[in-house]
Amino acid sequence: MRTIMATEEKIQSGASVILNRVDVSAPVGADIAAPIIEETARISIPIAPYPIPDVIQPDTQELSLEGGCSGGLPQCPSSEFGGINPAPADRQSTSEIPESSTATPSEARWQYHPVPSETMMPDPYPEYACRLVSGAHDLRLIAARARGKKHKHEGTNCDDWFEIASCGAWNLIAVADGAGSKQFSRVGAKTACEVAVTSLCTALNELRLEPRCWTNTTTVFARDQDDEFIQADLRLMGDSLRQAVLKAFQSVQQAAAVRRGSEHHQHALGRDIEVYDLSTTLLLMAHTVVRDGTGRPYDLAMSIAIGDGVIGALSWDGRVYLMMDADHGQFSGETEFLSARVMEPEWLKRRLRLFIGPPRRAFLVMSDGVADDYFPNNPGLARLFGDLTLNGLVGLPPLPDAETESLPALTDGASVESPTVAGARLTAEGTQHLALYSIQRYAEQLRMPLDQVLTEPALLRAGCRPDPLPGRDAAERLLTWLDAYQVRGSFDDRTLVIADRERPL
Template identity: 30%
Template sequence: MIKKANNTRSLLNAALARLMPQLSELELRSLTERQDLQQIAEQFILSLSEKIEPLNTSSYLDVKTTPDNESTSWEIPVEHHEPLSDVTKIPAAALPLKPGQIPTQSLTPAIAPKEALMPKANFNFANARVGAAYLSKIESSCHTGEQVTIQEIKFSQDIGITFNPETQELSGTPTTDGDYRLFIKWTTDGKASHSAEVPIIVNPDPRSLWKIIEPPADDKYFKTNTDNQIINENGVRIVAASRRGRSHEHVGTFRDDDFFIAHDADSDWSIMIVADGAGSALNSRQGAKIASETAGNHLSKQMKGELGQTLKALVQDWQPESQKQVGPLFSELYKNAATLAVKAIEIEAINMAQTTKSYSTTLLATVSIRFGDELFAAAFWMGDGAIAAYGPVGKVRLLGTPDSGEYAGQTRFLDNDAINDSSFNNRIMIGKWKDITHLILMTDGVSDPYFETDNGLLCAEKWDNLVNEILPYLQPDEAAEKLTDWLSFFSPGNHDDRTIAISW
């Protein structure tokens, strides 16, 4: 029985070593002691004994006995042995080699797949955008270095783009955004054709991404999304228009800009004001409204009275002595107007239990009068935006300097500190010129997309382009509505409220 047990273990050990060469001696010894595996080995020995019994007397088999204390080496044909149900054979190639073990050579020769012998091509072209004219030459290359010629392109669906095989170009005006597939038929020798499938991306029109959400109608400081006004009397034409920016439309907030225009037929003085409430200030839209109305009403009242008559006479004379008197008078006029505006904001803040800063706003104003082909204007500039006397073509006079901060969007707002600053008079500019065709005020929602920088405001060519663009909208009968529509122009990255006032 001991000899039989040893033979069984020896057979089992040899079989496991053959089937699982990656096992260590300790692992083999452990599996060899398993009763279930020994039973399988014993059954195999019995079955094998029955098969070879007739051969015991044959000359073909030379059986050698082995002492009990010696191990027996068995060669077991794997194909004749049922695999163990609870042992998984791991391919030797997938395991790390043991010290001294020689890696086995793959029995499968390395033969390149048929696909690797086929030429491969790359295709490059620009992405498209919905609504924008598209033209892109396809750049093709083959890994063999041969020239690629595209014979035909089919689209996964009609997107408004076609392929011209003569020019090897894609062109058209895309109608639908999304990711689509191009099925390309191409050749390198004009004989054999190959196929490729490549993606094409059609980006959406940026305008379509903007939402239009109405602000709450019951807000205490409700303001309409647009506003406009025109004055057309006795040869005087003044128009103002204001429009909510896309950045406000997208989130359902109010227009922060405001304006004021007026003309007195008796004194001939005209008033124009634009104001831009600070976007970060909760009540700035009301601050812009209060400031423009308060300052505008004060300026109008003063120019209708004795001060207006005095200034008109001095400006009409416009000699060195009279010029010296005009400056101080307008300095006092604008300082009083700004002070009243700030005071009105402070009163509103107290009444509404709000901070004064939550009503922060810019304020740009002009007081002007025409004498034939001459225009006199006194400008006050607090904040960003622009004021300019334009004309003739190719010439512009910037009536002040914008308050630009260290970062984009930073500016100075109307407050007591600014009014009491020793440099307050630097915010006032006066002049009298011939051939001025347009006196223009605007908030930064207009100046930023058209002039981009403070230096851009000095470029006469940019002013030429702006005036030429708005001229068709300045037909007196419909200038207010047309100018309001024009303010909806699309400029990437510029989506603030827009307000403009023009005297022409």
């Protein structure tokens, strides 16, 4: 059995019954499965889908496809949490690009077109969203999603969605990425996130995990012959996540069912709507803090992932723990979506991950629009968090007294310039240019390893931007950064949820 901060490959199985509607108040532990919804008669309507605006398509062949277009993470030999992928020596980081290379001819042809109105396309969704929640256990939940450059250029909707909540002792996060090839995948993404978080909040609100020796992983991760957790409270937690995913899929099926026969949706598709038109991924995480018999705290998080994106944890020393395995199809660019096939108990067992360890610096949940830009995830997630730190989007760790006197020496070096890279937001008012801070550039200027910079509070404080990004709070500033940072070949929707704390518990 692995030591602390290990992953467990098995979760509970359960018998299946048919439910014909979503009931997020169903008792936890009740076995449920995806419902069977009878198809209505299909209506064939010979009407073409709404055309996209008459715009010039950028020559994407001129754009580097390093980062932003990989379609997910490769399956690598496992280490802690399903494998942390070491950075290949021949793969160049692309989270920052020099200012001189940001205005290529291809980039200059990107145009902005607003989200279509409801008269042109049913179920229009806001172009962007952001939210800030004070979570449990000194965690702050910050979330934002931004419409991708390709959607802005084509005048189509953002397909991502997120939901965050703090319920009792629990912090809950859901992120979904609708299939880009499906016109109403945004409906599936929104529906799945909302129902999954509501289900978890109902199921876990009163659940408290009993004190025990959490470092005894043999006991903590023990399973019975049916692959159920022997520890009753952990079994209940696993059941809650599994049922949340099942209810999310049921809700997506129902969302498609209630739109069947809609002339507006038939007009958009040229046919009646089907469940696959709402195809979406779903990343779900529930977090709390547990204690041993002496009162020592530990972060405990359970997650489940259907599709690509990243769920990860970052320790105070900059180490990255990947809490999921991305799902991929047979070909490059394919991924799994919520479907009847992936709702099978055996399949869901393989997706559940349990994390236990000393309190983390942060947890990150993101769609592939961000994850691919910071590929590979080790050290990509640490670099991502460094960029967020220097741009004032997450709290700085407290400065130890012993380092206070050394801070001026770090800021006096004439060789350390402002570690900025060019950022740009494509908006209705035109392109807004911003200077963004880069942890990679900062480390290069200091001539220090990136991992060392990330673990030195004094260095991080010295390198932070002096002025905040535009926005009234941390969530709006995160949205600004998310919409503005530049990576070659990156034009997907971007969604990022951060659960961070400023100091160890």
